[in-house]
Amino acid sequence: MGSRNRLVHPVRLVLAALALTALGAACGTSTGTTAAPSASATAVGPTDASAPRGPTGAVTGSITVSAAASLTEPFTSIGEGFRAANPDVEVTFTFDSSGTLARQILAGAPSDVFAAADEASMATLTGEDLIAGSPAVFARNQLTIVVKQGNPANITGLADLASAGTISLCGSQVPCGRYADQVLAAADVAIPADSITRGQNVKATLAAVADGDADAGIVYVTDVTGDKVEAVAIPDADNAVATYPIGVLTNSADRSTAEAFVAFVIGPQGRATLEAGGFLPPG
Amino acid sequence: MAFFALPLAGLVRLASWSTLLTDLGSPEALDALRLSLICSLGATVLSVALGLPLAWTLARVSFPGKGFVRALVLLPLVLPPVVGGVALLAAFSRRGLIGGPLFDATSDGGLLAWLPGGPMQFTFSTTGVILAETFVALPFFVITVEAALRSMDQRYEDVAATLGAGRWLTFRRVTVPLVLPSLVAGAVLAWARALGEFGATITFAGNIAGRTQTLPLGVYLLLESRPEVAVALSLVLLAVSLTVIVALRDRWLERA
Numbered sequence A: 001m002g003s004r005n006r007l008v009h010p011v012r013l014v015l016a017a018l019a020l021t022a023l024g025a026a027c028g029t030s031t032g033t034t035a036a037p038s039a040s041a042t043a044v045g046p047t048d049a050s051a052p053r054g055p056t057g058a059v060t061g062s063i064t065v066s067a068a069a070s071l072t073e074p075f076t077s078i079g080e081g082f083r084a085a086n087p088d089v090e091v092t093f094t095f096d097s098s099g100t101l102a103r104q105i106l107a108g109a110p111s112d113v114f115a116a117a118d119e120a121s122m123a124t125l126t127g128e129d130l131i132a133g134s135p136a137v138f139a140r141n142q143l144t145i146v147v148k149q150g151n152p153a154n155i156t157g158l159a160d161l162a163s164a165g166t167i168s169l170c171g172s173q174v175p176c177g178r179y180a181d182q183v184l185a186a187a188d189v190a191i192p193a194d195s196i197t198r199g200q201n202v203k204a205t206l207a208a209v210a211d212g213d214a215d216a217g218i219v220y221v222t223d224v225t226g227d228k229v230e231a232v233a234i235p236d237a238d239n240a241v242a243t244y245p246i247g248v249l250t251n252s253a254d255r256s257t258a259e260a261f262v263a264f265v266i267g268p269q270g271r272a273t274l275e276a277g278g279f280l281p282p283g
Numbered sequence B: 001m002a003f004f005a006l007p008l009a010g011l012v013r014l015a016s017w018s019t020l021l022t023d024l025g026s027p028e029a030l031d032a033l034r035l036s037l038i039c040s041l042g043a044t045v046l047s048v049a050l051g052l053p054l055a056w057t058l059a060r061v062s063f064p065g066k067g068f069v070r071a072l073v074l075l076p077l078v079l080p081p082v083v084g085g086v087a088l089l090a091a092f093s094r095r096g097l098i099g100g101p102l103f104d105a106t107s108d109g110g111l112l113a114w115l116p117g118g119p120m121q122f123t124f125s126t127t128g129v130i131l132a133e134t135f136v137a138l139p140f141f142v143i144t145v146e147a148a149l150r151s152m153d154q155r156y157e158d159v160a161a162t163l164g165a166g167r168w169l170t171f172r173r174v175t176v177p178l179v180l181p182s183l184v185a186g187a188v189l190a191w192a193r194a195l196g197e198f199g200a201t202i203t204f205a206g207n208i209a210g211r212t213q214t215l216p217l218g219v220y221l222l223l224e225s226r227p228e229v230a231v232a233l234s235l236v237l238l239a240v241s242l243t244v245i246v247a248l249r250d251r252w253l254e255r256a
Helices: A002-028 A039-044 A069-085 A098-106 A119-126 A158-163 A175-186 A202-210 A255-266 A268-276 B002-014 B017-024 B027-060 B066-078 B081-092 B099-106 B126-151 B155-162 B167-195 B199-204 B215-225 B227-253
Strands: A061-068 A089-096 A113-115 A131-148 A167-170 A196-199 A216-220 A229-232 A241-249
Touching: A061 A069, A061 A098, A061 A255, A069 A089, A069 A202, A069 A255, A069 A268, A089 A098, A089 A255, A098 A113, A098 A119, A098 B215, A113 A255, A119 A131, A119 A175, A119 A241, A131 A175, A131 A202, A131 A255, A131 A268, A158 A175, A158 A216, A167 A175, A167 A202, A175 A202, A175 A216, A175 A241, A196 A202, A202 A216, A202 A229, A241 A255, A255 A268, B002 B227, B017 B027, B017 B227, B027 B066, B027 B126, B027 B167, B027 B215, B027 B227, B066 B126, B081 B126, B081 B199, B126 B167, B126 B199, B155 B167, B167 B227, B199 B215, B215 B227
Parallel strands: A061 A089, A061 A113, A167 A196, A167 A216
Antiparallel strands: A113 A241, A131 A216, A131 A229, A131 A241
16 A cells, blocks of 8 residues: 555656646647747857858847737748848747737837737827837738638628628727728628627637638638638729738837848838738838 | 735726726627626536536446546546637537537438527527536536535435435435535536636637627627726626635635
8 A cells, every 4th residue: 555655646746747737838828829939040049159140231139029910921931031031030929919919018018019900000009109210011901701612601792791691700999800890881781790700810710710610701811821711802892901010119129120120021022921922012 | 815916906996987887888798798697507507407417427326437537527627718619619510520410400401400490500609608618617516516425424325225215316305405515516616617718608609799799708809999898897707706706615615
């Protein structure tokens, strides 16, 4: 009996430790995920004093970029490109709805760059003098109807949404939700209130159609990727144009690196990545 | 203690007391309050109805795989709620394991098409909210009641049997009265858990104002559009939680 007790305790300890680790990992995930620097950056690691410095213009430093959820894919690629051009830099991304990010920054979240999906979210920060200089519009986007692969509900346009079942839209304070409400109002389409499910950011809104039971949704053109969903176009005349501003935060701990990142996004490489992802030029 | 008191004190300080009642009277707030009340009570009833036989079986009957069954029942306690929502989708969505066949059967041309109410869909419905809340609340009830059943003096049940009482009579007139305090405590815990559920609800039942937007979901969305209403609703949840804890202090906290 005594030796059995001794054997049990270490086993329980290990199991408890495993459970706690699993819990900790699970608790660590949230809708606004922080993408860690890519493997290539961590492989480069801390600066080796004897390593040659890059040509003038290569920056070092560590910044946090808060970007709208719809920018997840292009900014992740841009981040990799930025790190390739500046091997000693570290960029951490936080993706969530522009409104949520703005609220966090207003509450003091440490961030260096803010890229929003509409001017209104940026305005909440410029109004509090949290943006250095004036923000620059670096891309534009448009909305589209998204349906499940194969379009089982046979949706051909906005008018069909009024009777197509459950429609997934972004929350009315989320930029894509604001744009969607505008587009629906302009097209005079009234979806019954008990058929609209509101997502907290555009990726959650998309997931309701891709993985959930929503019959259709309205998201950005750039979000319709993969083989679970397809797009039903909204004619240009009825569509809204989303403008994406980017700015450096006045409370940034590393202004020069932040400005270098913004310059990279606005520059040719950033623009190419954004256009490859389906974004429209700032125009 | 400050770790717990400070956020709550901050919430109280943040509230706009002058407009509190009008904020709570706004349509979104009233909808969320009503829905939360209905769904949490529904989830509690379901948790008791399903949980009582389950707890009794786990406490009294020995069968192969019992440890596994208990682990399954208690799994939602440690499962992150959003993961629970994803699991519920896998089972009960229109393309899910059970939800799929049910939906097809109750649609036009299916085996059960004669049932009233049209195709059966759990997602984006108030029923779905109750389902999601029961999923997370049931383990709380089961764990409380099973513990009580195990620790009660079973000799009373044995005596009842020797006096000729059948199993059901014994259960009704002997067992239940003996574990009633724990039954109530378990039900209240399940209710409180159901009331606060967010992740599984928003993932499985969606966020439809008036139909699935319960208090926690309402607070989350209102934080950006009307923060003063969000804080008012948070205060309601805070008041409810405090009441629950005060009411349970003798049964659950001190006894354990």
